[in-house]
Amino acid sequence: MTPLLEARDLVRRYSMRRGMLGRPVEVRAVDGVTLRLEAGKTLGLVGESGCGKSTTGRMVLGLEAPDEGDVQFEGAPMPPPGSLPWRRQRARMQMVYQDPLGALDRRLTIGAQVAEPLQIHGLPADDARVHALLRQVGLRPDQAERYPHELSGGQRQRSVLARALATDPVLLVCDEPISALDVSIQAQVMNLLVDLQQQRGIALLFISHDLRAVRQMSHRVAVMYLGRIVEEGEPDAVLHEPAHPYAQALVSAIPDPSRRGNRIVLQGDPPNPAARPSGCAFHPRCPLAVPLCAQQAPALKPRPGDGRMVACHVAQGDVAPMRKAA
Amino acid sequence: MAGAALVEIRDLAVAFDGTPALRGVSLSIGKGESLGLVGESGCGKSVTWLAALGLLPRKARVTGSVQLAGQEILHAPPATLDRVRGGRVAMIFQDPASSLNPVHRIGRQITEALQLHRGLSGAAAREEARRLLEQVGMPDALRRLDAYPHELSGGQNQRVMIAIALAGQPELLVADEPTTALDVTIQAQILTLLAEIRRDTGMALVLISHDLGVIAETCERVCVMYAGRIVEETRTERLFAAPSHPYAQGLMAALPPIHGPRRPLAAIPGSVPEPWAMPPGCAFAPRCPRHVAACDAAPPPLVAVTPGHCAACIRPGAASARAPLSPELLPA
Amino acid sequence: MLRFLGTRLARALLTLVLVVTFAFVVLRLSGDPALLIMSADAPPEAIAAFRRAWGLDDPLWVQYLRYFGAILHGDLGQSMRDGRSAIDLVAERVPATLALTIPALLIKVGLGIPAGVQAALHRNSWIDRAVMFLAVAGFTVPSFVLGLLLVLLFAVQLGWLPSGGQESWRHAVLPVITLGMGGAAVLARFTRSAMLEVLGQPYMRTALAKGVPWHVAVRRHALPNAAIPTVTIVGFMVGSLLAGAVVVESVFSWPGVGRLLVVAVANRDLAVVQCILLLVAATMVTANLLVDLLYGVLDPRLRISAGKA
Numbered sequence: 001m002t003p004l005l006e007a008r009d010l011v012r013r014y015s016m017r018r019g020m021l022g023r024p025v026e027v028r029a030v031d032g033v034t035l036r037l038e039a040g041k042t043l044g045l046v047g048e049s050g051c052g053k054s055t056t057g058r059m060v061l062g063l064e065a066p067d068e069g070d071v072q073f074e075g076a077p078m079p080p081p082g083s084l085p086w087r088r089q090r091a092r093m094q095m096v097y098q099d100p101l102g103a104l105d106r107r108l109t110i111g112a113q114v115a116e117p118l119q120i121h122g123l124p125a126d127d128a129r130v131h132a133l134l135r136q137v138g139l140r141p142d143q144a145e146r147y148p149h150e151l152s153g154g155q156r157q158r159s160v161l162a163r164a165l166a167t168d169p170v171l172l173v174c175d176e177p178i179s180a181l182d183v184s185i186q187a188q189v190m191n192l193l194v195d196l197q198q199q200r201g202i203a204l205l206f207i208s209h210d211l212r213a214v215r216q217m218s219h220r221v222a223v224m225y226l227g228r229i230v231e232e233g234e235p236d237a238v239l240h241e242p243a244h245p246y247a248q249a250l251v252s253a254i255p256d257p258s259r260r261g262n263r264i265v266l267q268g269d270p271p272n273p274a275a276r277p278s279g280c281a282f283h284p285r286c287p288l289a290v291p292l293c294a295q296q297a298p299a300l301k302p303r304p305g306d307g308r309m310v311a312c313h314v315a316q317g318d319v320a321p322m323r324k325a326a
Numbered sequence: 327m328a329g330a331a332l333v334e335i336r337d338l339a340v341a342f343d344g345t346p347a348l349r350g351v352s353l354s355i356g357k358g359e360s361l362g363l364v365g366e367s368g369c370g371k372s373v374t375w376l377a378a379l380g381l382l383p384r385k386a387r388v389t390g391s392v393q394l395a396g397q398e399i400l401h402a403p404p405a406t407l408d409r410v411r412g413g414r415v416a417m418i419f420q421d422p423a424s425s426l427n428p429v430h431r432i433g434r435q436i437t438e439a440l441q442l443h444r445g446l447s448g449a450a451a452r453e454e455a456r457r458l459l460e461q462v463g464m465p466d467a468l469r470r471l472d473a474y475p476h477e478l479s480g481g482q483n484q485r486v487m488i489a490i491a492l493a494g495q496p497e498l499l500v501a502d503e504p505t506t507a508l509d510v511t512i513q514a515q516i517l518t519l520l521a522e523i524r525r526d527t528g529m530a531l532v533l534i535s536h537d538l539g540v541i542a543e544t545c546e547r548v549c550v551m552y553a554g555r556i557v558e559e560t561r562t563e564r565l566f567a568a569p570s571h572p573y574a575q576g577l578m579a580a581l582p583p584i585h586g587p588r589r590p591l592a593a594i595p596g597s598v599p600e601p602w603a604m605p606p607g608c609a610f611a612p613r614c615p616r617h618v619a620a621c622d623a624a625p626p627p628l629v630a631v632t633p634g635h636c637a638a639c640i641r642p643g644a645a646s647a648r649a650p651l652s653p654e655l656l657p658a
Numbered sequence: 659m660l661r662f663l664g665t666r667l668a669r670a671l672l673t674l675v676l677v678v679t680f681a682f683v684v685l686r687l688s689g690d691p692a693l694l695i696m697s698a699d700a701p702p703e704a705i706a707a708f709r710r711a712w713g714l715d716d717p718l719w720v721q722y723l724r725y726f727g728a729i730l731h732g733d734l735g736q737s738m739r740d741g742r743s744a745i746d747l748v749a750e751r752v753p754a755t756l757a758l759t760i761p762a763l764l765i766k767v768g769l770g771i772p773a774g775v776q777a778a779l780h781r782n783s784w785i786d787r788a789v790m791f792l793a794v795a796g797f798t799v800p801s802f803v804l805g806l807l808l809v810l811l812f813a814v815q816l817g818w819l820p821s822g823g824q825e826s827w828r829h830a831v832l833p834v835i836t837l838g839m840g841g842a843a844v845l846a847r848f849t850r851s852a853m854l855e856v857l858g859q860p861y862m863r864t865a866l867a868k869g870v871p872w873h874v875a876v877r878r879h880a881l882p883n884a885a886i887p888t889v890t891i892v893g894f895m896v897g898s899l900l901a902g903a904v905v906v907e908s909v910f911s912w913p914g915v916g917r918l919l920v921v922a923v924a925n926r927d928l929a930v931v932q933c934i935l936l937l938v939a940a941t942m943v944t945a946n947l948l949v950d951l952l953y954g955v956l957d958p959r960l961r962i963s964a965g966k967a
Contacts, residue, residue, distance in 0.1 A: 048509035152597040182366035183536060187580035187593035194590065209510060216582035216591065239584060253514040254584060255539025265518050266511045269479040381866055404872065412869030419860055419867075427861040428959055429882045438878075439868045474958040490868055 002075040004039040004203050005060060005171060009069035012055050016274055025274045029055045031227035032069070034300075039170065040197065042204040044218030044235065046211060046250070048270045052227040053207045057173045060205060061093055062086065073171075091121045094164035098176035100156035104148040110134070110159045111144025117166040133162040138192060154185035161192065165200075173205045178213060190216055211254050215239050223247045226271050226281040229300055232309040243303060243310040246282045280313070288314045288321040331393075332357045332498055332530055333378070333415070338390035338400075340370070340377045345601045348373050349554035349625075350390075357497065360524065360531040362541030362562065364577075365551035368598060371534045374551075375500045379415060380407045413443045416491035420503035422483035426475035432486045433471030436493055443494035458489040463519055481512035488519065498530040499523075505540065517544055538577060542566060550574045553598055553609035556628055560635035570637040573610045608639070616641050666950060670943040677939040678729065681932050682722055685923075712738060725932075734936070735929030737922075744929040748915060748937060752900065754824060755907070755914030758833050759899045765838025766845050766895055771888065773842070774849025778857060779876065789846055796843025805836040805909040822911035833910040837903060841895055848891050852884040859883070886956050889949055897945030901938040 012030040030052040037043045045053045058064040060071055062078050071078050073093070079085035097103045104113060111130050118125035131141035137158040148156055157177065164172060174193070178186040190213060197204060206217045214221055215235045222232040223244065231244040242248045252263040268285045271277060277284050283293035292313050300311040314321045331354040340348035348370040355361045363371040376382050378392040378400065392400040399410055411417070419425045426435060436458060437451040446454055452471065459467035462485040475483055484504060491499055501520065505513035521544060524531050533544050541548050541562065548565050550558040550573065558571040569575045579592035596613040605611050607622035614621065620640055628638040709715045713724060728735060734744045777789035796804075812832060813821035820829050856862065857880055865875040895902070904916035911917075915934060922930035954960050 048511065154597055182598075183538075183577055184366065184580050184594035185597065187582075187591035188595075190582070191590050191593055211510075212582040212584060215584065216588060249511055249514075253510045255513075255517075255537055255543055256584065263514060263518075265514050267515075269481055269512065270509050376863075379867065381863055408869045408871050410869070411867050417867040419864065421860060425860040425864045427865070427879050427883070429886075429957060430879075431958075438865075438870065442869045476959045487864070490864070494869065 003036040004074060005035075005037040005205075006072045007033065007035050007056075007060055007069065008072075009034055010056060010059050010066045010071070011068035012052070012059060012064065013067050027273045028227050028276065029273060030059065030066075031276075033224070033227070033229055034069075035060075035222055035229065035232075037171070037203050037205060038219075039203050040201040041219040042197065042206050042217050044214035044221040045205060045207045045224060046209065046214045046221060047224035048209060048250075050226075050270060050273055051224040052273075053224050054175050056224070057095070057175050057205055057207050061095055061173050062090070063095070087121075091117070091167035092169050093171040093173065094167065094169045096157075096160055096164055096172060096174045096177045098180050100153065100160045100180070101148055103160050104156060106148055108147075109144060110139070110146050110148065110151070110162075113159065114144070114162045114166055117163060121167050123167065129166075133166055134159075136165060136196070137162045138188075152185075153181050154188055157181060157185075157189055158192065161189075161196070165196065168200075169202060171203045171205070173207070175207045176209070177206075179208065179210065186213065193217065211239060211250060223250065226273060226276060228281065228311065230282065230311045232300065237308065243308045243315045244282075244312050245286050245288050245314070249285075280311075290314065290319045290321065292319050330356050332359075332395060334391075334393040335374070335378060336391040336393075338374060338377060338388070338392065340373050340382065340389075341387045342385060346554060346604070347386075347601060348377065349604075351551075351554075351556055352628075353549055353556065353559070355498065355530055355532060358524075358528045358530050359547065360533065360545045362545030362548040363532065363534045363551060364536065364538055364541050364548060366536055366598060368553075368601070369551040370554040371551050372502050375417065375502065375532065375534065379411055379417060379500075381411075381417075408442075412439050412491070412496075413494040414496055415498045415500065416494055416496040417500040417502065418484070418487040418491050418504050421507045422480055422487050423475060423507075425487055426483055428475055431472050431474055432478070436471075436486070436490050439490050439493035455489070455493075458492055459486070461492065461523075462486075462489045463515075464489070479512075480508050481515060484508065484512075484516055485519070488516075488523070492523065492527075495527075496529060498532065500532045500534070502534045503536070504533070506536070513540070520544065538566075538581065550577070553604065554601070555609065555625065555638060557610065557638045558636065559628065564635055568635075570631045570635065570642040571610075571639045572614050572616050574637075576613075576615075616643075666947055670947060673943050674936065674939050677935055678726070678932060679722070681935045682725060682928075685926065685928055685931055686718060686721070729936070734933040737930050738927050739925060739930075744933040747930055748918065748933050751913065751915045751918045754912060755900055755903055755916060757830060758837060758903050758906065758912060758914060761830070761834045762837035762841065762903075763895055763899065765834065766841035767892060769838070770842035770845025771849050774846040775853055775881070775884075777846065777850045778853030781854065786850075789850070793843040793846045793850075796839050797847065799840075801836055801840050801905050802909050804839060805833070805906055808832045808836055809909075822909075824911075824913055829910075829912075833903070833906045833912055836909070837906050841902075845888070845891055845895075849884065849888050852887045853880065856880045856884045882956065886953065889952050889956065893945045893949030893952070894942075896948070897942035898938075900941050901934075 010030050010033045011028065014027045014029055015024045016027045033052070033056050035043060045056065047053045055064065059066045062071065062081060065081065073089060079089060114130050114133050115125040118129065130144055134141055134144055139155060139158050139162065143151070143155070148159070151159065177193070178189050181189060193204065194217065196202060204217065206214060208214050218235050220232065221235045221238045222229045223238065223246065224230070225246050231238055231242065231247045238247060239251055242251050249264045249266045264287065266285045271281060271284070277294070279294040279296050280286070280298050283289040286293065290313065296313070298311045298313045298316065300309055301316070302308065303310050303316055310316065313319050334354045336352050338348060338351045339346065351370065351374050353361070363374065365371045373382070377386065377388045382388065388400065390400065391398060394410060394414060399407065426432065433452060433455050436455040437446070440446040440451045440454055455471055456467050459470055464470050464482060464485050470478070475486070478486065504520070505516050508516065517540065520531060523529065531544070533541060535541050545562050548560065548562045549556045550565070550571065552573050558565065558569065558574045565574060566578070569578060573594070576592070576594040580594055582591060594613055599605060599609055599612065605622065607624055608614070608626050611617050611621040618641065626638045626640045628636045630636050631642045713721055725735070736742060737744055737747055773789045777786040780786050809821045809832060812819045819831050823829050862875060862879055865879045866872070870878070900915055903912070903914055904919060906912070907914045907916035908920055919931065919934045922934065
């Protein structure tokens with residue numbers, strides 16, 4: 001079966017200048033990411049700031065062109081940006097951002113903003129259609145007359161969702177859709193996303209730094225570190241028995257009322273993409289690193305034995321781990 | 327315990343331009359104790375401590391009483407407050423990068439506090455600043471003294487903030503969402519560091535957070551706040567084992583579990599009432615699954631459900647956190 | 659650092675070239691200097707001879723190249739009026755203009771910045787309202803109106819000060835005040851908003867939370883940060899030391915560069931106008947360059963990071 005979305009070996013480089021006077025440095029924001037997403041399913045993309053998860057999301061949507069690699073949507077390559085087929089395809093994939101207030105136009109009513117994509121793509125944009133969309137995301141039709149600042153954070157994110165659903169997309173890329181919301185509202189929005197997916201068969205690329213939310217939402221999970229996927233698999237496998245040392249540290253960092261102490265605390269800061277370590281990018285912070293890790297970048301491949309997808313020399317059993325003296 | 331309280335806050339209320347932000351908060355914290363304040367944005371958890379330390383803008387109207395070891399510090403003269411702040415009570419904030427002055431080297435920002443509270447200056451201050459940076463786990467501390475905040479990462483900047491806080495050898499550190507702006511692995515580092523410092527110095531800690539998990543790992547006692555009031559107060563394990571207030575129960579049920587089957591989350595319906603449109607009775611009543619007519623009569627007082635466990639609810643109890651929701655309460 | 663200076667200097671030179679070119683084109687297209695300089699009933703041969711003498715009968719681009727080549731050799735041409743060197747003509751007017759603009763700059767900075775700071779520190783108080791009222795007034799009243807009002811009051815009504823001319827320091831008082839007030843108003847408004855922005859920053863709260871007394875926090879933590887945007891405006895004012903007094907010099911018959919410019923433009927005295935424009939552009943560009951360098955001193959975020967591991 002052809003997946004809805006397939007991205008192969010995506011690479012995205014930026015030229016970055018440090019300060020006003022610095023020399024430009026090449027930064028590999030995304031460094032060979034391959035992922036596939038089945039129709040109606042959710043892929044969770046998790047990682048810390050600067051790991052390239054948002055850039056990956058934008059490339060998948062065609063909002064940003066990859067420097068290498070390609071994206072196939074429903075088995076066909078992305079049409080060239082700006083062309084008519086591209087526009088038509090854009091209607092079938094939508095994006096939801098972290099900050100709903102920034103994603104909405106403050107001067108337009110919610111109703112007008114939900115109607116806008118309908119008009120752009122030549123669909124009927126009458127009140128009945130707009131009200132139906134609002135009801136679908138749990139808003140009241142009378143709220144179509146409101147302006148973004150008159151709504152709460154959760155209601156705004158619902159409005160963004162209504163607008164994204166207007167063109168009946170088959171793919172939603174959600175970039176940290178709940179991180180700006182309060183806990184009780186996060187649950188509302190997650191439930192809504194799951195409901196919408198079940199009703200309309202939408203596939204979700206759910207980008208988040210929150211492992212709890214990713215587990216709640218996803219059918220598969222990919223963990224990113226410094227532009228690469230280091231582990232991929234079923235949510236419960238990745239979250240309960242992470243294979244990659246970075247995934248293990250991430251999971252152990254989840255604040256959990258039922259556990260005190262005995263967590264893996266990683267030393268050092270999240271790495272700077274402009275100064276990528278040699279070999280496995282995680283090796284300077286890795287408690288299990290061996291000399292090989294600094295020399296050779298591990299490939300993401302099935303682990304012998306259980307077939308878990310992990311990019312780690314140690315997890316793959318190529319070398320014996322070396323516990324650093326604590 | 328009341329006699330040994332380090333800080334005793336009584337009926338603290340704050341209003342901005344006539345709109346109440348804090349509606350009568352009383353709490354106390356003992357020497358060396360760790361207390362968590364949890365709640366959603368706008369619940370007043372930060373305002374409580376900014377008000378207590380006189381850090382709110384002038385337009386804020388603050389009433390009530392805040393005693394530090396028996397001495398009233400609310401509306402105290404500036405000179406008194408300047409000695410308390412950064413001295414006996416230190417505070418760190420959410421966004422470490424913008425909480426440090428961008429035009430001063432971090433060494434100077436630490437020695438400023440050393441000069442104020444310990445009278446150190448010159449080489450002695452610099453040496454102590456280096457020691458503090460090492461204490462908070464800053465690599466290459468000596469060289470970092472001459473760095474500017476923008477040259478450090480978010481986690482390192484928060485370590486600098488903690489070093490500044492420790493400069494005055496405080497009896498109480500108020501940490502206001504200290505890890506919210508940081509990555510998950512860095513959050514773990516900072517929480518571990520705070521726990522170590524507390525163990526080493528015997529300092530009391532108030533941790534303000536929206537994240538129940540962060541509070542659970544760090545604090546012995548916890549206050550849950552909602553719409554400007556404390557709605558539940560108890561020992562941390564007790565809150566997680568047997569939450570009493572329906573809001574606390576709702577908060578916990580809304581958190582996606584890490585283990586066990588995945589099912590729709592028990593979201594709290596609706597949203598927090600606006601401060602200028604508070605319900606007459608319990609502020610949580612419009613969202614509450616246990617709501618009855620009596621809830622709308624008056625705001626319920628914080629009373630003991632069991633010894634050491636208080637809730638502001640006229641129908642407290644261990645009702646299941648996943649209590650079925652009445653249909654009209656589904657998300658509006 | 660050298661690379662930075664190099665690009666800045668190249669940009670500054672480009673600006674100057676553009677200014678020269680622009681002035682040349684506009685002035686040459688807007689009227690025939692020969693007809694303006696010579697009396698209207700001059701014989702056609704005389705006009706033709708004038709044109710030949712000044713090279714005005716060559717194609718425009720030849721005149722431009724010749725002019726540009728001369729500038730590169732430091733020759734800015736002669737006044738068409740009296741044949742004197744344009745540089746000399748302009749240079750002898752510069753001290754008079756500076757005698758107005760430098761004291762005015764001191765008023766702008768000395769009055770505007772403290773007023774803006776005080777307004778911000780006492781936001782919404784009567785101090786703030788009074789400063790903002792005066793600032794809006796100073797900002798909106800054009801300098802020739804303010805100048806005339808001052809003349810009416812102090813020269814005509816009270817007779818304390820002369821209304822025009824350049825005989826003694828007393829003649830400079832009214833033009834300096836006129837110039838200084840407008841600039842002080844602009845600077846006060848700007849400083850106030852820069853200060854309010856800084857006072858709301860989290861690091862101010864940090865300073866107070868570590869026990870820094872309020873007035874020390876303002877001096878040590880707020881002012882250095884508020885200075886960064888304010889420098890831009892002061893730099894602009896320094897840059898307009900030569901050109902900022904055109905209107906005021908005319909109102910008060912002050913024989914400075916500004917009045918020379920007005921007369922030269924009216925006469926299509928190409929060389930003089932271009933000399934002044936070049937001079938003005940050069941001061942502006944130099945001031946901008948200084949502002950850029952000053953940014954680096956004031957704001958460590960714009961320096962090359964040295965402590966980065």
